[in-house]
Amino acid sequence: MTEQIEAGVIGLGAMGAPMARHLANTGILKMVWNRTTAKAVSLAEETGAAVADSPAQLAAECNIVLTCVSADHDLLDVIGQILPAIQAGSVVVDTSTVSPVTARQIAADLSDAGCGLVDAPVSGGVEGARKGTLSVMAGGDSANISRIMPVLEAISATVTHMGPVGSGQATKAVNQVMIAGIAEAVCEALAFGEKLNLPSERLLSVVGAGAAGSWFLEHRGQSMLVGSFDVGFKLSLLLKDLLICRSLAQELDITLPTVDAAIRDYSALVDLGDGDHDISGLIRLKRGGD
Numbered sequence: 001m002t003e004q005i006e007a008g009v010i011g012l013g014a015m016g017a018p019m020a021r022h023l024a025n026t027g028i029l030k031m032v033w034n035r036t037t038a039k040a041v042s043l044a045e046e047t048g049a050a051v052a053d054s055p056a057q058l059a060a061e062c063n064i065v066l067t068c069v070s071a072d073h074d075l076l077d078v079i080g081q082i083l084p085a086i087q088a089g090s091v092v093v094d095t096s097t098v099s100p101v102t103a104r105q106i107a108a109d110l111s112d113a114g115c116g117l118v119d120a121p122v123s124g125g126v127e128g129a130r131k132g133t134l135s136v137m138a139g140g141d142s143a144n145i146s147r148i149m150p151v152l153e154a155i156s157a158t159v160t161h162m163g164p165v166g167s168g169q170a171t172k173a174v175n176q177v178m179i180a181g182i183a184e185a186v187c188e189a190l191a192f193g194e195k196l197n198l199p200s201e202r203l204l205s206v207v208g209a210g211a212a213g214s215w216f217l218e219h220r221g222q223s224m225l226v227g228s229f230d231v232g233f234k235l236s237l238l239l240k241d242l243l244i245c246r247s248l249a250q251e252l253d254i255t256l257p258t259v260d261a262a263i264r265d266y267s268a269l270v271d272l273g274d275g276d277h278d279i280s281g282l283i284r285l286k287r288g289g290d
Contacts, residue, residue, distance in 0.1 A: 005148075006062045007062055007066060008061070008064070008066070009068065010055055010082075011034065011069045014126050019066065020066075021043070021046070023066070023154050024049060028154070031049055031052045031061055031062055032047075059090065060085040064151055066092075067079075068094075069096045075096050076102065076106070079106050086110070090116075091147055092110055092118070093148050094106070094117065095155075097172050097241050098119075099169065099244050100248070107140075107165040118139065118144050118145055120140075120168050121137055121171070121172035121175075122137075123175050128157075133156065134155055136155070136159040138160065139167035140164065145159075172241070176242060177259055179279070180238065181258040184258065187280065187285075188286045189212075190203070191283055191287045204217070204225070220278065220279075229278045229281040229284075230278065232278035233278060234279075235266050235274065236266075236270055238279050239270060243263065246259055246260070269285060
């Protein structure tokens with residue numbers, strides 16, 4: 001007999017809210033919780049889900065708990081709240097981006113409670129979350145991943161099992177190094193093109209059609225030209241992710257020059273008060289802070 005999934009979502013930000021909507025559309029969303037209650041109430045009214053009074057209540061009533069929070073300390077706090085109440089046999093699916101060390105620590109705590117963890121960070125941006133076309137990089141036991149597959153399939157276009165718990169977060173770290181490097185190159189190149197007085201629209205068209213084309217250039221090139229940085233992935237969050245990458249590199253006794261450069265740039269932007277801007281706001285720095 002197929003298990004009936006009753007999923008709860010903790011964290012209804014730019015990524016969590018659309019993921020919850022996709023779960024509702026497949027009929028498996030039971031309950032939501034968010035630190036800002038108004039967001040939970042609004043989404044519940046839209047989807048028909050119940051609003052939990054606390055993460056503990058949600059964990060007590062749902063057999064799959066999807067978490068989507070901003071940082072390691074947020075996740076540790078949420079897990080600390082659900083541990084006393086979570087149903088034995090439940091699985092937590094964490095779509096946040098945190099350290100592999102944090103993922104393994106949480107998995108051990110959940111195991112003591114008779115529950116499982118799948119660390120399942122995602123890539124694809126806010127657009128991918130809205131469209132349900134995210135790429136999921138999952139770490140955990142095969143049995144747990146099989147149990148939660150309807151949840152993952154509802155929010156994504158691809159799900160790849162990368163290995164044991166922590167492997168998903170390690171894969172996301174690799175992903176973020178690439179994201180940072182591409183953003184550095186694209187923003188620097190477009191600012192360079194402006195200094196050369198090239199027609200920006202035609203420049204985007206010609207380089208995007210060739211080997212220099214990328215998701216970042218396609219989705220953020222036009223918005224950078226018009227100075228719009230209020231959509232997409234907050235640069236303060238990428239900075240947080242890059243600090244995780246640097247920590248992992250230090251553990252391996254290696255250097256990541258691209259990460260070091262990006263950390264310097266995004267730290268400068270955060271210091272300027274731009275932390276809530278999309279990562280493409282980096283072009284302002286490359287232009288000389290227009």
